[in-house]
Amino acid sequence: MIEKYIKHKSESRGHANHGWLDTYHTFSFANYYNPARMGFGALRVLNDDTVEAGKGFGMHPHDNMEIISIPLEGDLEHKDNMGNASVIKSGDVQVMSAGTGVLHGEKNKNSHAPVKFLQIWVVPNKRNVAPRYDQMTFDKKGRENKLQQILSHDPDDEGVWIYQDAWFHLGDLDKDFSLTYSLKRRGNGVYVFVLTGKISIGNHALDSRDGLGIIDAEEIEIKANIDAEILLMEVPMSF
Structure with missing residues (x-):
């Protein structure tokens, strides 16, 4: 692939x-x-x-x-x-x-x-659904050197939910820490947005507020080059 x-x-x-x-x-x-x-x-x-x-x-x-x-x-x-x-x-x-x-x-x-x-x-x-609202509070300790799921497509899963086969995670990574994210749905892509710090994904170095979209991957490895906060969004590429 x-x-x-x-x-x-x-x-x-x-x-x-x-x-x-x-x-x-x-x-x-x-x-x-x-x-x-x-x-x-x-x-x-x-x-x-x-x-x-x-x-x-x-x-x-x-x-x-x-x-x-x-x-x-x-x-x-x-x-x-x-x-x-x-x-x-x-x-x-x-x-x-x-x-x-x-x-x-x-x-x-x-x-x-x-x-x-x-x-x-x-x-x-799904179009023309009844409008709905939700919010949740997350313990930030749950994202220390790991990815904390904050959103999915399933009301019974972790975090808030939406009408789409998507998963969002937040991570707060220490310098030199690495982790691997495995995609949850075949055909989805991942968009990583750096909130603070510097990270690397493969040969791509990303600074604060940079974004990187990855298509046709089954998993991605993320390394923090300095302390970093990231938002990872897995979404369908066709819908």
């Missing part, structure tokens, strides 16, 4: 600074359009957002998309027309299945510090 790698350096991402929002787009989004970057399989959006104190996104609609939010720093306040009102922080993972349609808004809960979070969109394998 011949593996294919797609590397996205941090500085090659789309970028927009709106004053209240400083955002980087790994894939085409909003005013950033790159025909070579329309997603990675079912992974459609990977946005790296920083929102200034007290600011946020007003109520806006989505449909037929699985939307995952992963706070990195600070407190993110969420409200939607399903009646959910919550605050998520580092260690939490939030998911919405937009389905037939949902309105939601997000803002920085704090008045003194920015909030940083990843917003990720995955194309679902």
Whole structure:
């Protein structure tokens, strides 16, 4: 089996600074359009957002998309027309299945510090479902030198779930530590996003906020060149 790698350096991402929002787009989004970057399989959006104190996104609609939010720093306040009102922080993972349609808004809960979070969109394998919301808090000790599963396709599996044959993991790796990830579904690909630090996958060296897509692999080995935090997303390449 011949593996294919797609590397996205941090500085090659789309970028927009709106004053209240400083955002980087790994894939085409909003005013950033790159025909070579329309997603990675079912992974459609990977946005790296920083929102200034007290600011946020007003109520806006989505449909037929699985939307995952992963706070990195600070407190993110969420409200939607399903009646959910919550605050998520580092260690939490939030998911919405937009389905037939949902309105939601997000803002920085704090008045003194920015909030940083990843917003990720995955194309679902089932359209026009009833909208749903969920969030979970994870013990960060569960990702020390291992991969902690935070999302899957199965409500009875670990983490939150979405309508897609996908699995997400977070890892917090010490310098020189190596681990192997075995794909859970044949035909899936893996996209690794480096949150902090430096890692190597095969001959590919990745720095903070770099991403690497791997296609046609059965397993991948990840080595931390310095202390590193990573997000690993396994998604279908055809859907």
